[in-house]
Amino acid sequence: MTSLREGPTTVIRREDYVAPAYFIDTVDLTFDLDPAKTRVLNRMRVRRNPALPAQALRLDGEDLNLARVLVNGTGTSFRMEGSQLVLEKLPEGTEPFELEIFTTCNPAKNTQLMGLYVSQGTFFTQCEAEGFRRITYFLDRPDVMASFTVTLRADQAAYPVLLSNGNLVEQGPLEGGRHYAKWVDPHKKPCYLFALVAGNLVHREQKIISRSGTEHTLQVYVRRGDLDKTEHAMHSLMAAIAWDEARFGLPLDLERFMIVATSDFNMGAMENKGLNIFNTKYVLASPATATDTDFANVESVVAHEYFHNWTGNRVTCRDWFQLSLKEGLTVFRDQEFSMDMAGSPSARAVKRIEDVRVLRTAQFPEDAGPMAHPVRPDQYAEINNFYTLTVYEKGAEVVRMQQTLVGSQSDPSGREGFAKGMKLYFERHDGQAVTCDDFAQAMADANPDSDLARLLPQFKRWYSQAGTPRVKAQGIYNASERTYTLTLSQSCPATPGQPVKEPFVIPVALGLLSAEGQELPLQLAHESHARTGNRTLVLTQASETFTFINLDSAPVPSLLRGFSAPVILEHDYTDTQLLTLLAHDTDPFNRWEAGQRLALRRALTAIRADGPVPAEVLDTAYLDAMRAVLHHPGLDAAFKELVLTLPAETYIGEQLDVVDPQRIHTVREAMRQQLAHALHDDWVHAYEAHKDNGAYRPDPVSSGRRALAGLALQMLCVAARDNGNPVWPGKAYQRFKDAGNMTDRFNALQALVISGHALAQEALQRFHSQFQHDDLVLDKWFALQAGAPDRSGNILPLVRQLMQHPDFHLRNPNRARSVISTYCHANPGAFHRADAAGYAFWCERVLEIDAFNPQVAARLARALDRWSKLAEPYRSAAREAIARVAAHDALSNDVREVVTRALAD
Known part of the structure; x- marks a missing residue:
């Protein structure tokens, strides 16, 4: 790919893609691992691409000390162009030649956590997307695939575990208390999938037999003291392997498959071939320290990275x-x-x-x-x-x-x-x-x-094409002809660089219900017989019309069932129609969606109204519908919890042309208060019916019961804040102390914090004392406080205070995100302050973090992506803050791209 220089950054364009001028067939890497000075000997077998004219070999490198370059065993001339090592005097023709490069690097000072770095005394790598160039000079692009052989050498006492991709073929002692391990990956891969780990780790191991009868070894490596939290990750890995082979016929293709967890990691996990490196957040789970959500996330992310073994690694x-x-x-x-x-x-x-x-x-x-x-x-x-x-x-x-x-x-x-x-x-x-x-x-x-x-x-x-298409639906019932004519039209707003969009292919799954909620047969005008259940219409034009026949009454359309396309559906549903869908739709997604639309409609009415926010935003019809959901005997607890959870403030804001974050926050809090009071006795019933679940299991039924009990307890504490009744906060505090699992404990703590009850501080202190040595649990403790409702402008001072806490570590991505990202991204009512103090805090943190970890800084920088939608005075203050960041001289490309594009909006 070529690049164009535009100001301080280089823009890479897809249309400029050019195949590599050279291929690398084999790579033999030898590492002498030392935190301050790791030596890397890189022997490659390289050949020219015969389809391209002869040209120089340009190898990517970054923060490397180059000591030696040999071609076929002989020294050669080279030059540096920026960060690239350029070799011109290479053997002619297309026969392979040997290229040897010897470099050193300093993993202990690698605060970017890209390439080779040290975390708590252990070596890790992260090479996607362009981290391998921080390890050795290479063609750091995904279309250069090579066979890797890796030899690791290190002090045996400090680094008893030496891991890399593929299969372990040799290991043994060396002089001076050192040892080595040699790994061979039988599959070609791009360098972004390279990995190594060296440290004092322990592991859980499991042998499995594949459908073909082949034995495989599965291992999960963690720090000492965390081994008891790896059982769920191992079970998730085994389930993923079995599922992929059963559903798609894709077997595990290595003798062993390894997962390693580290607390210093920019991402969730990385799918390096056979050696997945994970953020501890997505590996460690026990009932005492992880919530139901954590258990579900571990299962999902472990599976995701394993599935990459084929969809990402093999192809x-x-x-x-x-x-x-x-x-x-x-x-x-x-x-x-x-x-x-x-x-x-x-x-x-x-x-x-x-x-x-x-x-x-x-x-x-x-x-x-x-x-x-x-x-x-x-x-x-x-x-x-x-x-x-x-x-x-x-x-x-x-x-x-x-x-x-x-x-x-x-x-x-x-x-x-x-x-x-x-x-x-x-x-x-x-x-x-x-x-x-x-x-x-x-x-x-x-x-x-x-x-x-x-x-x-x-x-x-x-x-x-970028952007979210909007699908507008209009239905007309003709009683005399017993027909229902549905017109679907699509449009997509302009996005940067794409002012005009061509029509998409949009599958619209739908059903029709009677006014009483019965599923109606579906027969289009050109069809000879009706079908029952779902059917999918495929919208391909700007507008299309579909006529259904033989309908005795006006139907209630259930559109976009299962969310069959990532679009915004516009349809003028009446409240009566939405209540029918909420009560009767056979499609669970649209049943939930009907409840969300009812809540959103009431929120937007209150937000757009003049004057103070009314105490009662919700009407009797909505409250009765929510009460019916709570008591419905045929609905699962998990589904009820989803229906009764109000739309998020950010989602509400996206429905508005001009966003006043404080008014949105006030309206949603009023809705929560009203829902808590009006359904008080129903919440009591829900809590009592779902609070006891026996021995902990993270299965969907048990998790759903705990979720509904947690929401009910939160609502009861919110109601108690107004009426002064100490009973439910007291019960919440007792449940917090007595809980047999982290889900129930944290739900109770959350109920106290969200309701703002005085017992919250005592519970927070107790929680910290109990879990101060568990990093992942402390992340929850920090995040809960940074994300709490801001009732008196006290959250920003609290966030600053939390950053001074002895357990806060800015350079740890998980801890930084738990406080700073939670506040800036997930607490709009506290972040968007009329005095712009939240934006000043954001500016300070983006610049501070960018100095050592541009990836984390760039993600934080995106908290003000939607500044142009804000009402004044927020809009001007936000733009000023973005401009202050953009004006900083030493800005990384990561952050510069984000803020430059934001200012251009």
Whole structure:
């Protein structure tokens, strides 16, 4: 790929992609590990690309001390151009030659946590996207795939465990109390999948037998003292391996598979071939220290990284613009895995709703902001900024739509057709670096009679066009002709660099209900017979009309069932229709969505009204509907908790053209207060019915019961704040002390903190005393306080105070995120202050963190992406804060790209 210099940053463009001028067939790396001076001997077998003209070899490097360069064993001339090592006097022709490079680096000073670094006395690596160049000079791009042999040498007492990718082929002692281990990866891989770990670790081990009868060794490595928290991660890994082989015929392809956990990690986890390195947050879990959400996240992330073994490792990206090729596909796979593990239809539906809630509250704003980009971006200045919800979560929805569009009458879900597409994809591309187009083409070619195959060129606009499409639905019932005419139209707002959008392919799953809530048969005008249940209309034009016949009364449309496309649905539902859907819809997603629309409608009415926020935002019809949900005998507790949770403040704000964060916060708090008071006796009933669950199990039913009991307890404490009744806060404090698991304990603590009860401080002190030596639990303690409702402007001073706490460590990404990111990203009512103090704090922290960890700083910088929607005085103050960051001389490319694009919005 070529690049263009634009001011202080280099812009990389997808259209400029050029194949590598050289290939690296084999890599033999030898590491002499030392925290202050690690020596790296890199022997490579290199050959020219015969398809390109002869040219210099340009190797990427960063923060390296170069000691030696040999070509076929002989010294050679070279020069440095920026951070690149340039070699011109190379053997002619296309025969391979040997290239040897000897460098040193300082892992102890690597605060970026990219490349080779030291965390708590242990060596780790993180090479995606461009970290390998901080280890040795290399063609640091994903389309250069090589066979790696790695020898690690280190002090045996300090680093008894030496790990790298692939299979351990040799190990033994060395002189001077040192030892070595030699690893060979049998599969070619790009350098971003390289990994090493060296330290004093312990591990849990499990032997498994695959369907083919092959034995494999699974290992989970952690710090001493954490081994008892690894059982769930191991079980999750075993389940993921079994699921992938059963559903897609994809077996584990290594003798051993290893997971290693570290607390200093910029990401959630990394799928290095056979040696996954994880943030401890997604490995360690025990009932005493992890919540139900933590257990679910461990299962999901462990599965996600394992699934990359095929979708990302065996077939990888041609270039970083194709990032969603592996990430969107693998998120889809881990979502499907989690739903299959959930078992029951209701538990599957809860998982789907949770995934959509993340998409709509976080990715939709990204699509509408200055960092909006297609699932397959066209350009970037810093690739780390494009590990986004658009690439991951929206990318997964694009894959999900492909499964829908390869469905048929015999395979309505599309699961069988999708599996055929996956099979063809690997037959064609195993061992290759390919593109999003290659995946979509394989899916269409495997299902030649499908809607996807018919519409593939147009469907691929989902990869190339940014923004969230809006689908407007209008329905007209003709009583005399007994017909219902549904018109669907689509549009997509302008996004940076894309003022005009072409129509997308949008699958709209739907059903029709009678006014009494009965499912109606579906028969289009051109069809000879009706179908029952769901059906999917495929919208491909700017506007299309569909006529359903033989309907005796006006139907209630249930549109976009299961959230069949990542769009914003606009339909003028009446309250009566929404109440019908909430009470009767057979589609759980639309049942939940009806409740959200009812709550959102009332919130927006109060926000837009003149004058003070009324004490009663919710009307009797809504409250009665919520009461009916709480008492419904056929609904799972987890589903009830989702329905009764009000829309988030950020999601409410996205429905407005001009956002007053304080008014939104006030309205939502009023809604919570009213819901707490009006349903007080119902909350009591819900709590008493769900508070006791026996021995802890993180299964969906038990987790759902705990979630509903937690919400009920929170509501009862909120009500007690107004009426002064000490009973429920007292019960919450007692439950906090007596809880047999972290979920119940933390739910009780959260109820006290959110309600602002005096007992909260005593409970927080007790919690800290009990868990002060558990980093992950302390992260919860910090985050709960930074994210608490701001009733008197006291949260920002508290956040500053928390940063002075002896247990706060700014350079640890998890701890920094627990306080600073929680406050800036997840507490809009406290962050957006009229005095702009929140923005000043944001500015200070972005610059402070950028000096040592640009990735974490850039993610924090995005807290003000949507500044241009803010009402005054917030808008001007936010822009001024962004401009202050942008004016800083020593800004990283990571942060500079974010703030520059924000100011251009």
